[in-house]
Every structure is written in C-alpha cells, then in structure tokens.
Amino acid sequence: MRIAFLGKGGSGKTTISVAYTLYLAQKKKQVLAIDGDVNMHMAPLLQTDQLWVHKHASDVQKYLEPALAEKGVPIIGTLPPTADAKYINVSKEDPFLKKYATVGLEDVPLLTVGTYESKDAGANCYHGKLQVLELMLHRLKDTKDQTAVCDMTAGIDALGTSLYMASDVNVFVVEPTLKSVQVYLDFAKAADEHSITTYALANKVVDQEDEKFLRQHIGEDMLIGIVPHSTLLRKIEQGEKGKIYDFVEINEGVFGRIEEKVSGVNRDYQAYMKELNRIYRLNCEWWYNDFYGSDLTKYIDESVNYEEVFAA
Ligand SMILES: Nc1ncnc2c1ncn2[C@@H]1O[C@H](COP(=O)(O)OP(=O)(O)OP(=O)(O)O)[C@@H](O)[C@H]1O
Ligand SMILES: [Mg+2]
Numbered sequence: 001m002r003i004a005f006l007g008k009g010g011s012g013k014t015t016i017s018v019a020y021t022l023y024l025a026q027k028k029k030q031v032l033a034i035d036g037d038v039n040m041h042m043a044p045l046l047q048t049d050q051l052w053v054h055k056h057a058s059d060v061q062k063y064l065e066p067a068l069a070e071k072g073v074p075i076i077g078t079l080p081p082t083a084d085a086k087y088i089n090v091s092k093e094d095p096f097l098k099k100y101a102t103v104g105l106e107d108v109p110l111l112t113v114g115t116y117e118s119k120d121a122g123a124n125c126y127h128g129k130l131q132v133l134e135l136m137l138h139r140l141k142d143t144k145d146q147t148a149v150c151d152m153t154a155g156i157d158a159l160g161t162s163l164y165m166a167s168d169v170n171v172f173v174v175e176p177t178l179k180s181v182q183v184y185l186d187f188a189k190a191a192d193e194h195s196i197t198t199y200a201l202a203n204k205v206v207d208q209e210d211e212k213f214l215r216q217h218i219g220e221d222m223l224i225g226i227v228p229h230s231t232l233l234r235k236i237e238q239g240e241k242g243k244i245y246d247f248v249e250i251n252e253g254v255f256g257r258i259e260e261k262v263s264g265v266n267r268d269y270q271a272y273m274k275e276l277n278r279i280y281r282l283n284c285e286w287w288y289n290d291f292y293g294s295d296l297t298k299y300i301d302e303s304v305n306y307e308e309v310f311a312a
Pocket of ligand 1: 012013037230
C-alpha cells in the first residue's frame with residue numbers, strides 16, 4: 001500500500017510521515033520511507049544519510065526500463081511500465097533499494113529524491129527531479145501488508161505531477177488556520193475530480209476550539225484524525241531525536257485509524273493504468289514530443305496489465 005502525506009508548507013508533513021513510518025516499523029510491518037520534497041527532512045529524523053536518487057536518474061532509467069534505455073529512447077517520469085520493466089519491492093533486500101536507499105531507525109529503507117544543486121539555480125524546476133520518483137512509484141510492487149510512506153512537496157504542488165495519483169490514500173496535514181484549510185480544500189477538490197480521495201489530518205491542535213474549527217471547515221467524514229500540538233517536537237528539533245518515539249506513542253490511536261483506512265483500500269489497477277496512460281499522453285502531446293522531435297506515445301505498451309504484474 002502507498003500513503004502520501006501532503007500539506008501546506010510547515011504543516012507537519014515530514015514529522016507525521018516519519019512518525020507514521022516508525023509506528024508501522026515498530027509493529028514489524030515492512031515499510032519504505034520516501035522523501036519526495038524539495039526540502040528534504042526525513043533523513044535526519046530517521047537518523048540516516050541522504051542519497052539523492054535524482055543524481056542517478058539515467059542509471060535509474062536503465063535499471064527500471066532497460067530495453068528502452070538501451071535503445072536511447074527518452075524516458076519520462078510518467079512512462080507507464082513496459083513489458084521489460086523492472087519492479088521495486090518494499091524490502092531492504094530488494095536490489096534497487098540496496099543500491100539507492102539509505103537505512104534509518106528500525107532498519108527502514110529511505111529513498112530521497114534530492115534537492116537543487118547550485119548549478120540548477122534559475123534554470124531547473126523540481127518537477128524535473130521528481131520524474132525519478134514518478135518512474136519508481138509506478139514500478140513499486142508493494143503488497144497489501146507492506147507500506148510506502150511518501151513525504152511530498154508543499155501545498156497544491158503535487159497536482160503538477162502524476163504523484164497525486166500514485167498513492168492509495170493521500171493524507172493532507174492541516175493546521176487549524178483558514179489558510180491551511182483552504183489549501184486542503186483546493187487540493188481535495190481537484191483530486192476528487194480525478195477520483196482520488198484525500199483525507200485531512202489535523203495537526204498542532206491546541207484546544208477544543210481548534211478542533212471545532214477544523215471539524216466545521218473540513219467535515220467529519222474527511223477528517224481522518226487529530227494530532228495535538230506537542231512540546232516534544234521542539235525538543236526533537238533541539239537534538240533530542242529519540243523523543244520521536246514518544247511522539248509516535250502519544251499518537252498511536254490516530255496512526256491506527258490511518259492504517260485501518262489504508263488497508264481497507266482495494267487498489268483499482270485498471271483505473272490506475274488508465275490514468276497513468278492519460279497523463280503520459282498529455283505530457284507527450286503538450287511538451288515532450290516537440291522537445292524530443294518524436295512521438296513518444298508509441299512507447300505505451302498496451303500488453304502490460306498491473307493486475308498480472310502484481311499477481312506474479
Ligand atoms: N504536532 C506538532 N506539535 C508541535 N509542533 C509540531 C507538530 N508537528 C510538527 N511540528 C513542528 O512544526 C514544524 C514544521 O514541521 P514539519 O517540518 O514536519 O513540516 P513540513 O510540512 O514537513 O514542512 P516543509 O513544508 O518545510 O517540508 C517543525 O518545527 C515541527 O517540529
Ligand atoms: Mg517537510
């Protein structure tokens with residue numbers, strides 16, 4: 001299963017992503033952490049290093065789509081898997097993860113997309129770097145009892161890539177403020193038009209008035225849980241990193257509800273593939289065909305069926 005945490009800048013995406021990752025790992029569930037944000041903060045909280053996967057984009061393309069890469073075909077992030085595609089398993093032993101993931105607390109593998117380098121200044125957009133994550137997620141062979149937890153870019157930005165539809169559940173972290181709620185409502189409306197359900201998770205809730213405010217603006221059915229404001233976070237940010245476990249313990253109930261919601265989803269593989277094909281076609285027609293001077297839509301491999309891939 002795949003869950004993405006989104007939210008306005010500073011709402012708590014990284015904190016909640018790491019805490020939920022540790023919650024699952026402590027229950028001995030297989031979990032893969034993915035830092036897909038331009039502001040990369042998962043590694044320090046998981047107490048590990050970063051390996052910037054985007055810097056290895058061409059090797060990743062060769063690994064995941066060897067036949068097309070061999071022929072020199074341009075491989076863009078939304079390319080649906082071909083019959084020759086390689087898949088990634090949610091396991092420390094997976095050869096792709098052995099190469100590109102670092103290992104954090106509780107032995108959790110962490111993939112970090114990476115951020116800008118000085119040479120990118122003024123000329124390079126983060127969505128270019130996120131293509132490597134799109135390529136990976138669309139080839140992640142996760143099972144029902146394994147989870148990939150993605151920390152995503154801030155605000156409504158995820159709608160600009162295929163990442164908004166790559167997870168089984170999107171959880172938007174919302175602070176009790178009008179601005180934070182509005183960003184959630186904007187995202188949820190757009191995602192809903194593409195049949196992607198996005199729940200809201202209240203964070204930094206101080207009192208009953210905060211709670212009432214969020215319930216009024218979001219509605220009971222979409223509010224997946226409430227995480228109280230915690231002074232532990234300041235301590236963690238001051239270097240007492242082990243306190244993240246206390247934060248996990250305090251919020252076990254909320255994480256349990258999220259886990260329940262995620263495990264209740266039955267992925268519609270056909271709809272996923274259809275949407276991916278649609279987005280890839282749009283990418284090609286709006287931009288990449290002209291850029292590469294070739295019709296890239298011919299690389300859609302109609303013989304591939306996710307249901308068969310996942311059943312194998
Ligand atoms: N429940 C909470 N109680 C108190 N402080 C919190 C809580 N959750 C997060 N914080 C604090 O809020 C700040 C932002 O959190 P975090 O970095 O997780 O947000 P983010 O959405 O990932 O931010 P960015 O947009 O920069 O990636 C941090 O200082 C964090 O410690
Ligand atoms: Mg963050």
